[in-house]
Amino acid sequence: MEASHLPEQNIRILQIYNIYRLLLVLVLLVTFLTSATTTQLGIHDPGLFIDTLLAYGIFSLLVMALIAPARTFSSRQYLLSALFIVDIFAIGLITYSCRGVVSGLGLLHLVTIAAGGILVVGRISTFLAAIASIVTIYSEVYLSFTTDGVSNQYVQSGLLGVLLFATSLFLQTLAERMRRSAALTVEQATSIVNLEQLNHVIIQRMRTGIMVVDNRGSVITTNDAANRMLSLSSQDDTTNPQSDAPRKLILPEILEQHLIAWKQNPGKRLPTFQSKKSGPQLQASFAYLNPNSDSGILIFLEDSSQFIQRVRQMKLASLGRLTASIAHEIRNPLGAISHASQLLQEAEGLSEPDRRLLDIVLNHCARVNLIIEDVLHMSRQKQDSAERINLHDWLMEFVANYCESHEVSGTVSVDIKPRSTEVRIITSQFEQILNNLFENGLRYSAKATGTATLKLKGGIARKGDQSTPVLHVIDEGHGVDATSEEQLFEPFHTTEATGTGLGLYISKELCEANQAQLSYRRTRKGKSCFSIHFSHPDRNVN
Numbered sequence: 001m002e003a004s005h006l007p008e009q010n011i012r013i014l015q016i017y018n019i020y021r022l023l024l025v026l027v028l029l030v031t032f033l034t035s036a037t038t039t040q041l042g043i044h045d046p047g048l049f050i051d052t053l054l055a056y057g058i059f060s061l062l063v064m065a066l067i068a069p070a071r072t073f074s075s076r077q078y079l080l081s082a083l084f085i086v087d088i089f090a091i092g093l094i095t096y097s098c099r100g101v102v103s104g105l106g107l108l109h110l111v112t113i114a115a116g117g118i119l120v121v122g123r124i125s126t127f128l129a130a131i132a133s134i135v136t137i138y139s140e141v142y143l144s145f146t147t148d149g150v151s152n153q154y155v156q157s158g159l160l161g162v163l164l165f166a167t168s169l170f171l172q173t174l175a176e177r178m179r180r181s182a183a184l185t186v187e188q189a190t191s192i193v194n195l196e197q198l199n200h201v202i203i204q205r206m207r208t209g210i211m212v213v214d215n216r217g218s219v220i221t222t223n224d225a226a227n228r229m230l231s232l233s234s235q236d237d238t239t240n241p242q243s244d245a246p247r248k249l250i251l252p253e254i255l256e257q258h259l260i261a262w263k264q265n266p267g268k269r270l271p272t273f274q275s276k277k278s279g280p281q282l283q284a285s286f287a288y289l290n291p292n293s294d295s296g297i298l299i300f301l302e303d304s305s306q307f308i309q310r311v312r313q314m315k316l317a318s319l320g321r322l323t324a325s326i327a328h329e330i331r332n333p334l335g336a337i338s339h340a341s342q343l344l345q346e347a348e349g350l351s352e353p354d355r356r357l358l359d360i361v362l363n364h365c366a367r368v369n370l371i372i373e374d375v376l377h378m379s380r381q382k383q384d385s386a387e388r389i390n391l392h393d394w395l396m397e398f399v400a401n402y403c404e405s406h407e408v409s410g411t412v413s414v415d416i417k418p419r420s421t422e423v424r425i426i427t428s429q430f431e432q433i434l435n436n437l438f439e440n441g442l443r444y445s446a447k448a449t450g451t452a453t454l455k456l457k458g459g460i461a462r463k464g465d466q467s468t469p470v471l472h473v474i475d476e477g478h479g480v481d482a483t484s485e486e487q488l489f490e491p492f493h494t495t496e497a498t499g500t501g502l503g504l505y506i507s508k509e510l511c512e513a514n515q516a517q518l519s520y521r522r523t524r525k526g527k528s529c530f531s532i533h534f535s536h537p538d539r540n541v542n
Contacts, residue, residue: 009178010119014080017115018064021087024108025057028094040103044147049097056090081124084116085131092135100143101153106136106160113164117171121179129168133161209282209301212289217256219249220296229282229301230255230275255284259297262286272304280304315509331372338365386514388424388537391469392416395456398431402438410442410452416471417459423469423534429510433518436503437473437530444477444528451476461533469534479528480520488520 032041032049042049063083088109095105109132116128140157203210209226213219230252251259252275261270262284272281283302289295338361344350345358392414399412442452458471480488491505504518511518515535523529 009182013115013118017111017119018060020111022057022060022064025053025060029053029057040098042097043103044099044143045097048093052090052093052097056094059086059090077120077122077124080119081116081128084112084120084128087112088128088132088135092132092139095136096139096143099147100140101136101156101160106157109136109160109164110167113168114171117168118175121175125168125172126165129161129164132164136160136164207303209299209303211251211299211301212296213251213259213299214296217251217259219251222249226299226301229280229303255299258284259286259299331369334365334368338362338369341365386424386426388422389427390419391421391423391458391471392419394427395471398434399456402435408442408452410445410454412438412442412454412456414456415458416456421459421469422537424537425514425516425534429514433507433510433532434473436507440503441473441475441477441528441530445475448478449476468536471532471534473530473532474523475528477528479522479526485520489518 028041029050032053035041091105091108091112095101095103095108098105100106113125113129113132117125120128137154137157140153203223206223207225209223209229211219211222211226254273254275258270258273261268266286270284272283274281281304283304285300285302287298287300289298341358341361345355345362350358395414395416399414402408403412438454441454445454446452453476455474456471457474458469460467461470489504489508491502508518511532517533519531519533521529521531
């Protein structure tokens with residue numbers, strides 16, 4: 001048994017016993033030198049008494065100097081047993097020099113046996129009691145045979161031996177219980193630490209964001225999911241990035257507003273929110289850590305992107321069924337109106353105002369038909385599985401096919417860095433998104449510069465603590481004014497007389513159905529830029 005496994009209290013007991021051994025020698029020696037004629041110390045053999053005390057004192061000093069409790073060999077069982085055996089023989093000689101058990105010094109064996117019962121494990125402690133009893137009895141027998149006028153003390157010696165055995169057995173039992181209790185305590189402490197580490201790992205790996213804030217709204221702790229969802233930053237990050245001090249996290253303003261609203265009405269279901277414009281849709285729920293006191297608050301954050309994605313897919317499916325059912329009811333009379341208008345337009349003798357009215361009817365019939373086609377095209381999308389694609393390679397192939405099929409006279413450049421950027425998306429829906437963005441971008445570029453040009457720039461963007469793919473579609477148009485920008489993605493909103501106003505709405509719906517976000521901004525030069533922020537490629541969007 002090494003020192004590293006020796007209980008702390010046993011080490012302290014060994015230290016105290018070493019001090020006791022030295023003090024015992026000093027007290028006996030001083031008492032003998034100052035009161036030699038009034039005490040029984042050394043009365044039988046003064047020379048043996050002095051020699052034993054001096055040798056025992058030197059031995060005590062060596063033990064204290066060489067066998068420190070912090071050293072490994074200080075807790076070896078065989079070494080501890082040897083030390084106690086030396087103590088037993090030393091006390092036996094001292095007792096003998098003072099005329100045996102009658103001097104009362106034989107009771108000093110009790111201290112040695114008690115220390116041995118605590119520090120020495122197993123039957124060896126009983127062996128120590130046996131040695132002490134034998135030494136005591138032998139000392140009395142030897143005295144009775146070698147010294148005249150000394151009454152034998154066999155009964156007292158026997159009783160002392162019984163007392164030594166009883167002390168040894170009692171303390172063995174007590175020490176064993178203490179050791180088991182200490183081992184159980186260590187085991188429970190280890191289990192608690194392991195459980196705490198396991199809980200920490202589980203909480204950090206949970207997809208649900210977890211935050212703990214105090215009653216004033218200051219963030220106490222968060223897990224990785226919450227940091228990623230909210231893109232949490234701290235004041236120390238900007239003032240002193242190299243600081244090793246714990247970061248003081250800042251609660252986003254919108255979440256703080258939700259917290260205040262929940263405190264005012266805990267039963268109210270709060271709406272979803274975005275901590276940033278391109279961030280995920282989050283649903284927050286709150287709970288007090290201790291309802292009976294002014295305690296901290298536990299915040300749960302759920303990323304509703306997957307739920308919204310499923311809802312949008314269901315909406316697309318419902319829209320498909322709806323448009324399929326009304327297509328027959330709308331397109332048949334619409335076709336009849338268009339056909340009758342064409343026949344009427346071919347009639348002779350029509351005035352110019354009448355022909356103008358017929359042109360208006362035909363144009364609006366074509367526009368209504370285009371709206372129906374757009375809605376049908378969106379709702380008829382196959383529910384394919386998302387694919388993991390290399391963004392650069394896929395865009396190069398798509399741009400080549402688009403320019404060839406649409407006979408684009410300008411240029412469409414692709415700049416993806418790094419070229420190993422990957423995204424996970426349903427490619428058929430991605431094609432429709434880019435078709436809408438390409439059509440608008442090329443048209444507005446041609447109006448502004450006379451050349452249909454488009455730039456595709458993308459790569460990896462830092463979003464909170466996570467890097468996600470992004471694609472920017474930049475045209476040379478003059479951009480959208482502030483009033484139109486607010487309604488840019490609303491259905492049937494258009495700035496063109498012949499447009500349906502569904503292109504950008506459909507593109508945004510398809511992006512969100514793939515857990516991506518479509519947003520608009522102006523570049524520093526005032527050009528239009530549509531950005532698609534994809535989800536992480538390792539994230540399932542099916």
